[in-house]
């Protein structure tokens with residue numbers, strides 16, 4: 174929270190793609206489950222919420238690295254539909270944190286040509302956050318840089334239910350013939366419509382779960398799990414994730430020939 178994207182003194186702003194990573198085989202779209210903020214803080218004797226604050230710094234550095242190295246889209250799981258069940262103080266802290274981050278970083282995101290979008294059911298969010306989201310989305314919509322998707326009040330099952338409902342409505346109104354519904358039609362009703370599917374999913378803090386994240390979109394993603402807690406996710410951790418990704422043979426259900 175202390176540094177702005179533009180004025181940041183960390184090295185991620187000017188870094189080029191590390192030599193050990195093949196720029197031709199970069200994941201075009203990286204998705205991240207930023208887990209371990211609470212544990213990071215608790216292990217330092219700090220309140221859990223300080224971990225979320227540190228997590229923002231890790232996210233900013235990861236976004237800039239992905240952008241500098243040539244990744245086209247970064248999608249981060251910031252708040253799930255299940256996260257409302259956390260203690261009220263933590264939920265309020267997170268909502269205020271999202272507002273502050275947007276207020277402070279919008280200019281920098283614009284300057285760095287980032288296109289930001291918030292994916293999820295945004296209506297239950299505080300009104301002030303909703304209007305900041307609208308402004309950020311509008312002001313960066315025509316940017317030609319990295320696509321930065323922040324999943325907020327996002328749940329993969331809920332997203333699929335909304336898509337099914339929308340397709341049913343379109344069919345009921347006669348706009349859509351049910352027999353013409355295919356994967357593309359359904360994908361077009363998801364929050365991620367128009368975005369390519371993630372190639373790589375990174376999950377920090379050692380949990381081997383998808384946790385209701387991008388259930389449809391992750392169908393063929395390579396999964397990299399690291400024990401690193403999200404606030405400690407640095408350049409080295411990102412390089413390791415990309416090297417792991419580049420060591421995989423992607424078959425998409427077919428055979429290697």
Ligand code: FPP
Pocket residue numbers: 207208209210211212213225228229232250251252256270271272274275323378
């Ligand atoms: C999971 O750690 C992390 C979250 C629920 C919040 C992550 C949000 C951010 C880093 C802020 C992003 C903000 C914007 C606007 C881009 P956890 O609390 O589940 O950690 P634990 O597993 O150790 O308890």
